[in-house]
Amino acid sequence: MSNTVALRAPHMTTWQPEPGETLITRDALSFATGLATEVSGMRWFRDTERNDIQHELPGWPEGPTFTRRTKAASRSRKAGKFGGGLLLVLTLGVIESLAGSGSTGTASKKGSPQEPENEVEDFPVIWGEPGTLARTLPWQLDPSRRPRTDRTHAVVTDHRLLIIGLLDDEQDPHDEVLWETDRAHIATVERMKFCEYETDVKVVFTDGSWCRLAGWNANCAHDFSRAATNPLKLIPLHELTPGQKETLASFIKDKESHGDPWVVRRPSGNYLIELLRTDQIDPSFGISTYFQFMGPNGEDVTYQPGDL
Missing domain, CATH: 2.30.29 (PH-domain like)
Structure with missing residues (x-):
């Protein structure tokens, strides 16, 4: 291995x-x-x-x-799920034809398919x-x-x-x-x-x-x-400003992890520090992280949409 x-x-x-x-x-x-x-x-x-x-x-x-269900089978499946009969099947058929989608109930809750041919x-x-x-x-x-x-x-x-x-x-x-x-x-x-x-x-x-x-x-x-997503623009730690290096040192202090921290500049101009909790690997979801934001000089900053 x-x-x-x-x-x-x-x-x-x-x-x-x-x-x-x-x-x-x-x-x-x-x-x-x-x-x-x-x-x-x-x-x-x-x-x-x-x-x-x-x-x-x-x-x-x-x-x-697997075999894709036909529209008729889909309508019957919906009818059976709700305990209805022919009237419900016909009603669903009318709704479906008005909506123009083969998955009306799902689409109404989850939005429209991005790629109908593949979804x-x-x-x-x-x-x-x-x-x-x-x-x-x-x-x-x-x-x-x-x-x-x-x-x-x-x-x-x-x-x-x-x-x-x-x-x-x-x-x-x-x-x-x-x-x-x-x-x-x-x-x-x-x-x-x-x-x-x-x-x-x-x-x-x-x-x-x-x-x-x-x-x-x-x-x-x-x-x-x-x-x-490419490109991944990690900032070399030796290129951080003195204030950022101080913030990074304070951030990783006393945190349990066998991994290395990394820093990336976000579209807002804020800097994101992340440290994976590699001491804890959960089979269900993977590895969680510690994270913190900082400014160009290591100062505290307000989170902006898209920073994460």
């Missing part, structure tokens, strides 16, 4: 960055799941012609095969031609394939994006590197609004392939998308 060091006992291991590499975030992410009624609870793996490619992905075990008509979580990067992602990201005791975390550093596999056991952080790529291969990272609890993220690679992931909660998705 690569990139691991022993902690507390020989059988307990946790991933660590290479010398000279800065760990930015570690968050629990998996392949996303459809929200719209037609694709609720489903996901697919597609080429650019929308062919199912899950049987072409090397080393992948068998998984469930209502279909729900790909891997998209790419043969030989593209998205097709190399590990099967353990799929909650339908991995054991219930397993989790996957996305680790972002200033050099790489990695997928880590681990057990759902805080007392036994046994990490395994499942996949990694250089940051240079990430083209864009986008938060997807049409999802449950604001958890979904779309990662597009420079070869045009992409994947759709979901964080354990909105904070996981937020931290991951902010950290994985």
Whole structure:
């Protein structure tokens, strides 16, 4: 197992960055799941012609095969859920036709789909031609394939994006590197609004392939998308002003962490300091952080929208 060091006992291991590499975030992410009624609870793996490619992905075990619900089936499902009969089915049909959407009830609560072709008509979580990067992602990201005791975390550093596999056991952080790529291969990272609890993220690679992931909660998705977006402009600590260095020293004093702090300038002009709590890795969500804002001379500043 690569990139691991022993902690507390020989059988307990946790991933660590290479010398000279800065760990930015570690968050629990998996392949996303459809929200719209037609694709609720489903996901697919597609080429650019929308062919199912899950049987072409090397080393992948068998998984469930999903069939998108038709509008009629969706209406019947809604009717059955609320205990109605033909009248409710017909009423839902009228509402649906007036709204012009195949997922009216969901859309009214979660907003309109950004990509109806990928969020209502279909729900790909891997998209790419043969030989593209998205097709190399590990099967353990799929909650339908991995054991219930397993989790996957996305680790972002200033050099790489990695997928880590681990057990759902805080007392036994046994990490395994499942996949990694250089940051240079990430083209864009986008938060997807049409999802449950604001958890979904779309990662597009420079070869045009992409994947759709979901964080354990909105904070996981937020931290991951902010950290994985290029370019990541970390400020070398030796370039901080004397006042900022003093604030940084005060900030990290007495905080329990085995990681290094990092500083980045935000669009508002404020400076964000973060220190990962690497002494505590929670299988459910990853690693939480200590953070603080400061000004150009290390002074206290007021939080501005977009600082986080």
